[in-house]
Amino acid sequence: MRLSFLLCAMAFPAVAQTDFSAMTQAERTAFGAEVRALLMDEPKLAADAMAGPNYAAEAYRDEADADLALLNDLSAAVLEGSSIALFIAPDCPACVDAERELNDISKRYDIKFKLHDMSNPATFALAERLGIGEAPFYVMPTMILRGHIPDIVLVRYLTK
Known part of the structure; x- marks a missing residue:
């Protein structure tokens, strides 16, 4: 549910031909809360970005x-x-x-x-x-x- 909301929220600025920097403070706060809630519910979404590259695994992969x-x-x-x-x-x-x-x-x-x-x-x-x-x-x-x-x-x- 949160994922679909987040995807919709991300699409609305494109439809309205605006960008995220043009959001009001209230919109930015609400959007940030939704992103935070999504990442808390689905930590795997950010796990790869937070872990960084695994050079040893890449070497063994070769x-x-x-x-x-x-x-x-x-x-x-x-x-x-x-x-x-x-x-x-x-x-x-x-x-x-x-x-x-x-x-x-x-x-x-x-x-x-x-x-x-x-x-x-x-x-x-x-x-x-x-x-x-x-x-x-x-x-x-x-x-x-x-x-x-x-x-x-x-x-x-x-x-x-």
Whole structure:
């Protein structure tokens, strides 16, 4: 209600071909009270202006965008049409658990996954292009998950 009143109040000077500086003191006081009430009711309207720029988030945003572009470029080779890819390595107990759990999930939820064995030089090179050298890790269209992820967490990601 207050928002619609404020928008109307802001439109009236334009319709009357006047400006805010031409308001009387009483009009200015009433308008200020309405703006204050609106901002008290809807603090998010002014939150961004009051917070200022978040330079750290902007820097990470650039890195995240670069990572997403890399995933997009490599998705055909990594996912090969599946929902998720798992990279494993020899002599890796966590890899054995990850593969077994992902196998169970794929059967239970009819989800296709691609298994990459990093003992293969081409697969190892693909993992290096992704910036990951230690197995196990999972790749999905928009994210990489490092380490062995519990099956309950994977199910949440895969069944969204």
